[in-house]
Amino acid sequence: xxxxxxxxxxxxxxxxxxxxxxxDLLVVHGLVRAMHKGESGALDEEARQCAAEIIDCTxxxxxxxxxxxxVHLREPGQTHKETIAxxxxxxxxxxxxxxxxxxxTTPVTDSVKWLRFVQAPERCAAxxxxxxxxxxxxxxxxxLTDYEALQKAGAVGFTDDGKPVLEDNVMRAAxxxxxxxxxxxxxxxxxxxxxxxASMNAGPVSFRLGLRGMTVExxxxxxxxxxxxxxxIEQTERLRPHLHVQHVSTAKALHAIxxxxxxxxxVTCEVSPxxxxxxxxxxxxxxxxxxxxxxxxxxxxxxLRSAEDRDACIAALLDGTADIIATDHAPHAAWExxxxxxxxxxxxxxxxxxxxxxxxVLQGKHGLSLGRTLALFTSNAAAVLGLRDLGAIATGAPAxxxxxxxxxxxxYDVGTSVSRxxxxxxxxxxxxxxxxxTIAGGRVVFRR
Amino acid sequence: xxxxxxxxxxxTHSGSLLSIQDISVPQxxxxxxxxxxxxxxxxxxxIAILDGRKVALLxxxxxxxxxxxxxxxxxxxxxxxxxxxxxxxxxEKGESLHDTGVTLRALGAECIILRSNYSGASxxxxxxxxxxxxxxxxGMHEHPSQxxxxxxxxxxxxxxxxxxxxxxxxxxxxxxxxxxxxSRVARSNALLLGRxxxxxxxxxxxxxxxxxALQLAPGIQMERDFDRALTKxxxxxxxxxxxxxxxxxxxxxxxxxxxxxxxxxxxxxxAPKALVMHPGPMVRGLEIDSAVADGSxxxxxxxVTHGLAVRMALLHRAFISSAPEDLPAA
Numbered sequence: 001x002x003x004x005x006x007x008x009x010x011x012x013x014x015x016x017x018x019x020x021x022x023x024d025l026l027v028v029h030g031l032v033r034a035m036h037k038g039e040s041g042a043l044d045e046e047a048r049q050c051a052a053e054i055i056d057c058t059x060x061x062x063x064x065x066x067x068x069x070x071v072h073l074r075e076p077g078q079t080h081k082e083t084i085a086x087x088x089x090x091x092x093x094x095x096x097x098x099x100x101x102x103x104x105t106t107p108v109t110d111s112v113k114w115l116r117f118v119q120a121p122e123r124c125a126a127x128x129x130x131x132x133x134x135x136x137x138x139x140x141x142x143x144l145t146d147y148e149a150l151q152k153a154g155a156v157g158f159t160d161d162g163k164p165v166l167e168d169n170v171m172r173a174a175x176x177x178x179x180x181x182x183x184x185x186x187x188x189x190x191x192x193x194x195x196x197x198a199s200m201n202a203g204p205v206s207f208r209l210g211l212r213g214m215t216v217e218x219x220x221x222x223x224x225x226x227x228x229x230x231x232x233i234e235q236t237e238r239l240r241p242h243l244h245v246q247h248v249s250t251a252k253a254l255h256a257i258x259x260x261x262x263x264x265x266x267v268t269c270e271v272s273p274x275x276x277x278x279x280x281x282x283x284x285x286x287x288x289x290x291x292x293x294x295x296x297x298x299x300x301x302x303x304l305r306s307a308e309d310r311d312a313c314i315a316a317l318l319d320g321t322a323d324i325i326a327t328d329h330a331p332h333a334a335w336e337x338x339x340x341x342x343x344x345x346x347x348x349x350x351x352x353x354x355x356x357x358x359x360x361v362l363q364g365k366h367g368l369s370l371g372r373t374l375a376l377f378t379s380n381a382a383a384v385l386g387l388r389d390l391g392a393i394a395t396g397a398p399a400x401x402x403x404x405x406x407x408x409x410x411x412y413d414v415g416t417s418v419s420r421x422x423x424x425x426x427x428x429x430x431x432x433x434x435x436x437x438t439i440a441g442g443r444v445v446f447r448r
Numbered sequence: 449x450x451x452x453x454x455x456x457x458x459x460t461h462s463g464s465l466l467s468i469q470d471i472s473v474p475q476x477x478x479x480x481x482x483x484x485x486x487x488x489x490x491x492x493x494x495i496a497i498l499d500g501r502k503v504a505l506l507x508x509x510x511x512x513x514x515x516x517x518x519x520x521x522x523x524x525x526x527x528x529x530x531x532x533x534x535x536x537x538x539x540e541k542g543e544s545l546h547d548t549g550v551t552l553r554a555l556g557a558e559c560i561i562l563r564s565n566y567s568g569a570s571x572x573x574x575x576x577x578x579x580x581x582x583x584x585x586x587g588m589h590e591h592p593s594q595x596x597x598x599x600x601x602x603x604x605x606x607x608x609x610x611x612x613x614x615x616x617x618x619x620x621x622x623x624x625x626x627x628x629x630x631s632r633v634a635r636s637n638a639l640l641l642g643r644x645x646x647x648x649x650x651x652x653x654x655x656x657x658x659x660x661a662l663q664l665a666p667g668i669q670m671e672r673d674f675d676r677a678l679t680k681x682x683x684x685x686x687x688x689x690x691x692x693x694x695x696x697x698x699x700x701x702x703x704x705x706x707x708x709x710x711x712x713x714x715x716x717x718x719a720p721k722a723l724v725m726h727p728g729p730m731v732r733g734l735e736i737d738s739a740v741a742d743g744s745x746x747x748x749x750x751x752v753t754h755g756l757a758v759r760m761a762l763l764h765r766a767f768i769s770s771a772p773e774d775l776p777a778a
Binding site for chain 1: 466467544545546564566567568569571572575576586587588589590629632635658660661663664
C-alpha cells in the first residue's frame with residue numbers, strides 16, 4: 001500500500017478563520033504535501049506519480065482532525081473498560097486524531113515510567129495520544145509530581161482529574177511549577193467536602209428522586225478559589241500561570257471564568273457535549289432525553305444540571321468564554337453501570353458522539369457557523385494545549401484530517417461503537433454531521 | 449466480544465408498583481375496592497387466589513411492619529414466601545442487586561418485594577428481572593404502599609371510603625411534619641394525596657425541609673411553624689426523627705421537640721379534631737408523645753392493619769390485575 005492519499009474535490013475548512021473553499025489535498029509520508037484551492041484537478045498528476053489512494057471528497061468537508069483534551073483510556077490497569085487501542089479506535093470513529101489521556105489509571109499515571117507506558121507504540125494507538133499526568137503523587141492532592149521530568153517525557157499539562165487539587169497551598173504550588181514550564185494545570189473543579197454521597201445535581205429533581213445532590217457552589221467555589229490563586233501568583237511571582245478548568249457545567253463557574261478572562265488572567269475551560277444537550281430531568285426518566293428513571297447512563301461527574309445551567313454552557317461556547325469542547329470520554333463496563341444509581345460509577349463514553357451532538361446543538365439549534373463549531377474541537381484546542389502544528393490544514397503539517405458530511409442527520413446507534421464500553425446516554429439520539437474518513441498521521445484510521 | 453447485559457432501558461412489568469406516580473386515581477380506587485373485598489373474603493377462598501405462587505421478599509434494611517405485612521398478605525392469598533435479607537445471604541458477599549434478582553427469578557420467584565436503602569433500587573430490579581416488583585421503600589425516594597394504606601386510613605376516618613376519586617379529600621388539609629428531606633413516606637404521600645383533592649402542607653425546619661420540596665407536586669404548601677400548620681390540619685402525619693441525622697445537621701433534639709413535637713397540649717389547643725398518623729417506627733418522646741400516640745385521635749394501629757389489606761390488593765394486582773371484577777366470584 002502506498003503511503004500517499006489524495007483527498008479530491010472536497011470543501012476545505014479552516015476553523016480558525018472560519019473559511020471554506022473547494023480544494024484538493026495531497027498527503028505523503030504522514031504530512032500534507034500539497035494543498036490546492038479552487039477547482040479540483042490541479043494535483044491529479046502529482047497524486048498519480050505518488051500512487052496516492054484517491055479519496056473522493058465530493059460533497060464532503062475536509063477539516064483538521066479533532067482534538068480532545070479530556071479522555072479516559074483506562075490503561076494501565078482498567079482494560080475491562082477500555083484500552084488505548086479500543087479508545088483511540090473510538091476516537092478515530094468520532095473524527096479525533098489527537099486525544100489527551102487522563103491519569104486516573106491503575107496505577108495512577110504520575111511518573112515518567114507510566115507516562116511512557118501510555119505513549120508506547122505497544123499500546124497500538126490509532127491516533128496521537130498525548131497525556132496529562134497526575135498533578136500530585138497518586139493524585140492524592142499532597143505532593144507534586146516531577147513536572148520537569150514529565151514534561152520532557154511529553155506531558156502537555158498536569159491534572160488530578162476525577163478529583164480536585166483541594167488544598168490551597170498545593171494548588172498554588174502546582175500552578176507555579178507548571179507556569180515555570182509553560183504548561184497548564186487542568187482542574188476538576190469540585191469541592192469534594194461538599195459533595196460526599198451526592199450522585200446528581202442538587203435541585204428539585206434530586207429532591208424528588210431522593211438522591212443527594214451536588215450543588216452548583218461545589219463547582220464554582222473551586223473555580224473562584226483557583227482564579228484568586230492565579231491572580232495572586234501573577235502579582236507576587238511574576239509568572240503567568242495557566243489554569244484550565246475541566247468540564248465546566250454551571251452558570252456560576254462560567255461567570256467566574258468570563259470575569260477572570262476579562263481581567264486578563266490565563267484561564268481556559270472546556271465544556272462537554274452532554275452538558276449542552278441534556279439536563280438533570282433525564283434522571284427522573286424523560287422520553288425526550290431517551291432515559292428511564294435512575295438511568296445510570298446519564299450519571300457522570302460533574303452531573304447533568306438544570307436547563308438554566310445547560311443554556312449557560314451553550315452561551316459560553318457561543319461567546320468564547322468556553323474555549324473548547326472536550327468529551328470526558330469515560331468508559332465503564334455494562335455490569336459496573338448496572339447497579340443502583342448511587343453506587344454506579346460516574347462517566348459516559350463520548351468520543352463517537354461528540355461532533356454529532358455539538359453540531360446538532362450549536363450549529364443546528366443555535367446557528368453557530370460550521371467553522372466556529374469545528375474550532376472548538378481543533379484550532380482552539382490546539383491553542384489551549386500549545387500544539388502549534390495541529391488544529392489547521394497546512395502544507396508541511398501532520399496530515400491529521402477528518403472528512404465528514406456536515407449536513408447528514410441520523411440517529412446514533414451504540415451497536416456501531418468500537419469502544420469497549422457502551423455507557424452512552426445518546427443511543428438513539430439525533431446527530432448532525434457524519435464522519436466518513438479520519439486520517440491520522442497520513443493513515444486512514446477510520447472509514448465509514 | 450459480547451455485551452449481553454440487560455439494557456437499562458428494558459421494560460418493567462406492568463404489575464409492578466415502583467412509584468405512587470405510576471398509578472392513576474381510578475387505579476387507586478380499584479385497589480382500595482379490591483383491598484376491602486379481599487379483607488372480607490372467607491379464608492378458604494382467599495388462599496386459592498395465589499395458591500402455590502412464589503413471592504420473594506428481598507430486604508436490604510430491617511423492617512417490622514412492612515415486611516411482616518407483605519409476608520402475611522402474600523400468605524393470606526395462598527402464596528409461598530421466602531425472605532432474603534442482607535444479613536444472611538450472598539448480598540453480604542457483594543452480590544449485586546441485578547444478580548440477586550435474577551437468582552430469585554431462577555428459583556421460581558414470580559414477584560419480588562424489595563426494601564432497599566438506595567433510591568431507585570426497585571426500578572433497577574424491575575428492569576433486571578422483568579418480574580412485577582413491589583417497592584417496599586427505596587432509600588429516600590418512595591414507599592408507595594405506605595401512601596395507599598395512609599389514604600385508606602384517612603378515608604375511613606372521614607367516612608368517605610365508598611367514593612374514591614379526585615375529590616375524596618377535597619377541603620382536607622394533611623400536614624406532614626418532620627424529616628421530609630429523608631422521608632420516602634413523605635414523598636409518596638405528597639405525590640398521592642393532592643391528586644385526591646387534599647391540601648398537602650409540609651412542615652419542618654429548613655434543614656429537614658428544603659425549599660425545593662415545594663416542587664414535588666403541584667399545589668403543595670409549606671408552613672415552618674408547626675402550631676400554625678396544626679390550626680388548619682384535618683390530618684397530622686408525623687414522621688420519625690433519627691437522632692443521628694439531627695446531629696449531622698447540627699439540630700438539637702430538645703430544641704426540635706420544642707418546635708415540632710406533637711404533644712397533648714399542642715393537639716388540644718390547635719387541632720383537637722384532627723386525625724393523628726405516624727408510619728412507624730415511632731420515637732416516643734421525640735416527634736410524638738405517648739399520650740397522643742395512644743390517644744383517641746390516633747389511628748396509628750389502624751394504619752398497620754390497613755397495610756395488610758392494601759398489600760393483598762397490590763399482590764393481586766401484581767399477579768392478576770387491579771380490577772376488582774377479576775376476583776373469583778364469591
